[in-house]
Amino acid sequence: MLLAFGNFTADPSVNLQLLIGGLALGAIYAVVALGFVLVYKSTDVLNLAHGEFLMLGAYFALTFLISENLNFFLGVFVLLLVMLVFGLLVHYGIMRRMVGQGFFAIVLITLGIATIIRALLLIFYGPTERARLDLLPQGSFEVGGATVRHVDLIIFAVVAACVLLFFLFFKYTRLGLHMRAVADDIEAAAAMGIDPDKVYAMTWAAAMVMAGVGGLLFGHVTGAIDRSIEAIGLRAFPAAVVGGLTSLGGSIVGGLVVGVIEQFANGHLGTKWREPVAFSVMFVVLLVRPTGLWGRKDLERV
Amino acid sequence: MSGGGLNLRIQGLTVVYGGVTALDNVNISVPSGGFVSVLGANGAGKTTLVRSITSLLHLHKGRVRRGSIELGGKSILGKKSPDIVAAGVAQVPEGRKLFPNLTVKENLLCGAASRSDVSGIDESLEQNLELFSQLRPLLNQTAGLLSGGEQQMVAVGRALMSQPSLLICDELSLGLAPKIVHRLFELLTEINETRGTSILVIEQNASLALQHANDAYVLELGRVLMEGTAAELRGNPMVQELYLGGGGEAHTSYAAIERPSRSRPLEHGQRPPVAES
Numbered sequence: 027m028l029l030a031f032g033n034f035t036a037d038p039s040v041n042l043q044l045l046i047g048g049l050a051l052g053a054i055y056a057v058v059a060l061g062f063v064l065v066y067k068s069t070d071v072l073n074l075a076h077g078e079f080l081m082l083g084a085y086f087a088l089t090f091l092i093s094e095n096l097n098f099f100l101g102v103f104v105l106l107l108v109m110l111v112f113g114l115l116v117h118y119g120i121m122r123r124m125v126g127q128g129f130f131a132i133v134l135i136t137l138g139i140a141t142i143i144r145a146l147l148l149i150f151y152g153p154t155e156r157a158r159l160d161l162l163p164q165g166s167f168e169v170g171g172a173t174v175r176h177v178d179l180i181i182f183a184v185v186a187a188c189v190l191l192f193f194l195f196f197k198y199t200r201l202g203l204h205m206r207a208v209a210d211d212i213e214a215a216a217a218m219g220i221d222p223d224k225v226y227a228m229t230w231a232a233a234m235v236m237a238g239v240g241g242l243l244f245g246h247v248t249g250a251i252d253r254s255i256e257a258i259g260l261r262a263f264p265a266a267v268v269g270g271l272t273s274l275g276g277s278i279v280g281g282l283v284v285g286v287i288e289q290f291a292n293g294h295l296g297t298k299w300r301e302p303v304a305f306s307v308m309f310v311v312l313l314v315r316p317t318g319l320w321g322r323k324d325l326e327r328v
Numbered sequence: 329m330s331g332g333g334l335n336l337r338i339q340g341l342t343v344v345y346g347g348v349t350a351l352d353n354v355n356i357s358v359p360s361g362g363f364v365s366v367l368g369a370n371g372a373g374k375t376t377l378v379r380s381i382t383s384l385l386h387l388h389k390g391r392v393r394r395g396s397i398e399l400g401g402k403s404i405l406g407k408k409s410p411d412i413v414a415a416g417v418a419q420v421p422e423g424r425k426l427f428p429n430l431t432v433k434e435n436l437l438c439g440a441a442s443r444s445d446v447s448g449i450d451e452s453l454e455q456n457l458e459l460f461s462q463l464r465p466l467l468n469q470t471a472g473l474l475s476g477g478e479q480q481m482v483a484v485g486r487a488l489m490s491q492p493s494l495l496i497c498d499e500l501s502l503g504l505a506p507k508i509v510h511r512l513f514e515l516l517t518e519i520n521e522t523r524g525t526s527i528l529v530i531e532q533n534a535s536l537a538l539q540h541a542n543d544a545y546v547l548e549l550g551r552v553l554m555e556g557t558a559a560e561l562r563g564n565p566m567v568q569e570l571y572l573g574g575g576g577e578a579h580t581s582y583a584a585i586e587r588p589s590r591s592r593p594l595e596h597g598q599r600p601p602v603a604e605s
Contacts, residue, residue: 126387200437207427207438213387214425219413219442219490 039171044293045286050178052285053185054244058262059269059277060192061236067272068209068229071121072133075140077259079234082143083109083241084251088156098161106238113234117227125226144253155252159245181243188239189278196274201228261301264308270318279320283307333401335360335494335526336381336417341395343376343385350376350390352550358494360400363520363527365537365558367571368547374530375422377547378498382419383409399494414442418492422499422530424483428472432463435471435482439489449489456485459515477508484512488519494526495519501533509533513540534571538562546571 058080065073073079086108091101120139124132163176196202207215208225216222240258248255262281269280284304291303311318336358343351351373358364368374379385381397383404397405404412418439427435436456440449457464460481466474471482480500487495497516501509517540520527531537538544538558546554546567554561561567 200441203430203434203437204441206430206434207441210427210429211425213384214421214427215438215441216384216387216409217382217413217419217421217425218438218486219410220438221408221410 040293041290042170043172044289046172046174046178048286048289049282050175050181050247050285051289052265052282053182054240054247054258054281055262055265055285056278056281057185057188057236057240057243058258059266059281060189060274061233061240062259062262062266063269063271063274063277064236065229065233066266067274068205069121069226070129071136072129073136073233074133074259075136075143076233076237077256077262078140078143079109079237080241080244080258081147081253081256082112083238084159084245084248084255085147085151085241086238087159087242087245088151088251091159091161102242105242106235109234109238110231113231114227116234117230121226121230122223125222140256144256147253153253155250158248158250159242162246177246181247184239184243188236192236192274201225205229261304264304267308267318268311270320273318273320276318276320280318333360334358334398335362335400336528337396337398337401338377338381339396339398341377341380341397342393343373343380343390344393345376345388345390350550351380354395354547354550354552356545356552356555358526358528359543360493361520361524361526362543363517363529363541365529365531365534365541365544366547367531367534367537367544367561367567369532371549372547373550374547375498376550378419378422378496378530381412381496382417383407383412410442413490413492416490416493417496418487418490418494419496420480420483420487420498420500422502424476424479426471426479426482426486428470430471431468432471432474432482433467435486436489439486442490448491452489452491456488459488459519460485476504477512480504480508480512484515488525492525494528496528496530498530499532500529501531501536509536516540534567535573538567538572 058076061079062073062076065071065076083105086105087101090096090104090108091098094101096104116139120135121132124135162180166173166175168174196206204215204220205225205228207218207220208222212222215225244255244258245251262284265281265284266277267280268284269276269278284307287307288300288304291299295303334357336356338354338356341351341354341356342349354373354377356364356366356377366374366377376385376390379388379390380392381404383406385391392405395405396403399412399415399417402415404415404417407415427438430438433453436453437449440452443449457467463478463481463485466478471479474482484495484497484500487497495516500512500516504512513536516527516529519525527541529537529541538561541558544556544558544561545552546561554564554567556564562572
């Protein structure tokens, strides 16, 4: 009966291969989930346009790194700078006016932003799909019978570095502190002289920059770059939920866990089981622990 | 700081939430270096007064319809809250409103959001820890896990981090043991006397507030019902009856909270005092 699902194997090298692929995929989910959780935690907005943000990053990578053929590091810098400006535009142009409005009105606004981004990409880039990015080293090496691609290792390292930077930023900078204060209690933050408007603007900018990094990385592992890659936003959703929507650290672990589970489902059960298994994990976690594995209710003593 | 002039001057302040008037033509002044109390029961408009001064009304869909608010002679009405903090107004909000997931130290540092002088901020932090010495070992604790009294100290310390010329405390005594409340009021007096910080205390606990303040106002249903020196109000029979639990002796009690001031005279078959004016 089980055989009907696919070919289970206890071969350690196959499982190692799946683990490596899963971690690389999970690292990308983690970056996406991190941006998603950042916005949710800091501004209380469930941003359904985050997949589109990442897609925007991937297309801009095409423009600056392939079409304009900039030096790699200069190109990445320009890419992230442009993403930052777009993040500020999202806040000052749209989200700022929605502060204090109903939760669902704001969620619908983010859906609107997603639609606008898809439309703009269609207008400026056309409907044809583009080849995936190939700027990172393409080689591979063998470990214990499993093939490790350089690109996967680099993705993992970049994500780890981003996460580390993120945590240092939140823990040790004034702006990071103010962002956490606003996330805790916006009125108290305003009463202390913290300007929530600026904090929100920086949050959207940071989320957009994270999406730029995610787009650049995902652009290297996706089959092709077209307007379907926004689906990664939805795919990273289980990662964010499993980790707990309010936990930045949880979103990282959630991303890795979901990535690995997906790869194992893919390898042992077949491609069609990837998403059902990933979302089943999300359901189970939500049923058992509605706040996610690391999400917590705010500490409060009354 | 205490040059004899006024620190805060509120004139003809009228505030509405939608169609409901919360403050009606209120005049309140705090002299430079003064200690002023505003008394009143629930719904008297005390918190609205704080929100008006600190420009947080819009978060509660309220707005100033008439009147003026000046700090040190300059209008602060209509400024954004960060600018008001920078101008010298700090507050200890009702219910403390600490950042529960941040540490004590981080909470204190948030109070210095309006400042950019790094060494000055460190100095203020150290001053705070001298004033509230029991917070020193708790600096890296998550604020949400502290006791109520410790949290209130963090809230006062956080407000002081902006080096305010005016410190506003909204219901400092709420939910705390009388002993701790006494200690907090002593500390406020110390801050007032040693640093010259003007203090505006919004309180239900009238006996304590009148004991420490120089001047006081009684707010009722959005209007200033009475004003005078704290000694005058302590000696006023109506204040004794309504806010000091009838005895005239200033002892800490929650009687003023438990017996709504408006219903009390009616129980005795009297007319409400407001109606006579």
